[in-house]
Amino acid sequence: MWKRRFEKKSVVDDIKTEGEEEEEDEDAMPHSEFLDIFEEGLALMVTLEEVNSQVALEYGQAMTVRVxxxxGEVMPIVVVQSATVLDLKKAIRRYMELKQRREGGVKHIGW
Structure with missing residues (x-):
């Protein structure tokens, strides 16, 4: 019986030791590196605007303009049926900003 208590305590100690090692591993990554990884993952996510655009396309409320x-690169820009030239310009700007954010390219485009 004494031996079993000792073994159980030993297992608990091992678990605590493993947990402490994991905490040390988590602390080992600098915040800036973690932030970079998080931003890369976030940039790959689909935005609400993209979802709404696809829904509008499906219901015939929007169209795809290929610019x-x-x-030679062709950009598929989604705009509503009643879009003006200004709306198209804004959609192109949003498309380019999102593309640059996802690819990690130029941070600012001089329009």
Missing amino acids: CKGD
Whole structure:
């Protein structure tokens, strides 16, 4: 009986030791590195605006305008059916900002 109590205590001690090691591992990562990893994951998420655009496309309330850049890249821009040129410009800006955030490229674009 004494031996069993000792063994149980030993197992508990082992678990505590493992937990302490995990805490040390978590503390080992600098905050800036953790923040970079978090921002990368966040940038890959689908935004509410993108979901709403896809829903509007499905219901025929929006259209996809394919804008061809000078380098040959085609950007599929979603705008509502009644969009103005200003709305299209804003949609292009949002598309480019989101793309840059996801790819980790240029932080600021001079429009």
